[in-house]
Amino acid sequence: MMTNHEQERLENINNLMISEFSKTLEMFALNKTEAQLFVTLFLNDEPMTLDDMKEVLGKSKTAMSTSIRTLLDYNLVEKVFIKGARKDLYQAKKDLYEKFMKTYVNRWLEALDRQVHSLESIEKELKKLDTNGENISHKIHEAIKFHQSLEEVFQQISKYDQ
Amino acid sequence: MMTNHEQERLENINNLMISEFSKTLEMFALNKTEAQLFVTLFLNDEPMTLDDMKEVLGKSKTAMSTSIRTLLDYNLVEKVFIKGARKDLYQAKKDLYEKFMKTYVNRWLEALDRQVHSLESIEKELKKLDTNGENISHKIHEAIKFHQSLEEVFQQISKYDQ
DNA sequence: TAGTCTGTACAGTTTAAACTTTACAAACTT
DNA sequence: AAGTTTGTAAAGTTTAAACTGTACAGACTA
Numbered sequence: 001m002m003t004n005h006e007q008e009r010l011e012n013i014n015n016l017m018i019s020e021f022s023k024t025l026e027m028f029a030l031n032k033t034e035a036q037l038f039v040t041l042f043l044n045d046e047p048m049t050l051d052d053m054k055e056v057l058g059k060s061k062t063a064m065s066t067s068i069r070t071l072l073d074y075n076l077v078e079k080v081f082i083k084g085a086r087k088d089l090y091q092a093k094k095d096l097y098e099k100f101m102k103t104y105v106n107r108w109l110e111a112l113d114r115q116v117h118s119l120e121s122i123e124k125e126l127k128k129l130d131t132n133g134e135n136i137s138h139k140i141h142e143a144i145k146f147h148q149s150l151e152e153v154f155q156q157i158s159k160y161d162q
Numbered sequence: 163m164m165t166n167h168e169q170e171r172l173e174n175i176n177n178l179m180i181s182e183f184s185k186t187l188e189m190f191a192l193n194k195t196e197a198q199l200f201v202t203l204f205l206n207d208e209p210m211t212l213d214d215m216k217e218v219l220g221k222s223k224t225a226m227s228t229s230i231r232t233l234l235d236y237n238l239v240e241k242v243f244i245k246g247a248r249k250d251l252y253q254a255k256k257d258l259y260e261k262f263m264k265t266y267v268n269r270w271l272e273a274l275d276r277q278v279h280s281l282e283s284i285e286k287e288l289k290k291l292d293t294n295g296e297n298i299s300h301k302i303h304e305a306i307k308f309h310q311s312l313e314e315v316f317q318q319i320s321k322y323d324q
Numbered sequence: 325t326a327g328t329c330t331g332t333a334c335a336g337t338t339t340a341a342a343c344t345t346t347a348c349a350a351a352c353t354t
Numbered sequence: 355a356a357g358t359t360t361g362t363a364a365a366g367t368t369t370a371a372a373c374t375g376t377a378c379a380g381a382c383t384a
Contacts, residue, residue, distance in 0.1 A: 010291065013287060020281060023273075042301065050360085062345085086352075096304065097312075100308070108189070111186070115183075118182045119183070125175060129168060131171075143204075143258075146259050147186065195372080212331075221373070223332090225373055248330070328384100330381080331380090331381105332377105334375105334378105335375095344368090346366095352357105353357080
């Protein structure tokens, strides 16, 4: 059995973990609550309900609901089905690192792809002008090359990673 | 000579570039103004003063001043010295891609390093408790491993990149 | 030395993001 | 069918970030 004191210190460590680990996740385009929520689920062995989470983080149920859906969307968290359970249950996906990198890299690659298309259509727009747009044209090219280099690195990561 | 109409369309393209390209830079922990400012300098062949930038972006001089200092800090922009010039002049650094990656990767690596230290000190704290903290200890280990894997990938990038 | 100009510190304001409360639809229970 | 319970939508509030205007120190000018 644990003393109250020990219990308290253990809870304290848990909170420390949440605040520290979530800092890293925030660097990956997760917002504060999403990051904290993910760490909470990561630290908890049992799947948790929205009310459990709300309890741990001291925020509203709605906040839990919207954040958990983002995490589901990113494929970092999964819904667990347990027969007879009224409330929805969630847990962090296993293979923390792989899941995380995949999510992150994919989001990047998608975004970069969109941006290259935008830049190319700006380039096209520019060519319609008979004005001598040499200079800006060259800049657009450089920007496109920049994006393509980034895409390469991220593709490299996703290769290296599996 | 350019007609007013052409002039206008060219300016329009410039603005499009600023808003599109800056979206990418915002994904790298630059905020909106910093990103727009960098693109503005990137598109401009001549070095620019704070007043020039203020003109292009339609924001206050103070906003320009603080953002440019962040960009200097990140080593994405440099001050240009021209004899006799009263106002400070800035331009985007060349080698867009290299400079950018270096800045970004370094910031990541530093942050990750800090985080690993934090986690290790949490681990130490936990060991002081004679409570059976097996479970949480295992989680902390996993989190540290996660961070180390991230560090590896980023080190990989910085190798691949030069 | 008095006057002008430039960059930035600081206080105050605006804008956007995050969060909460209330309300309700859908699913379930009795 | 009436009554609960759960998750989420929507409106309204709070909090934090971004921005502006004012003021001023330091550098330059005449």
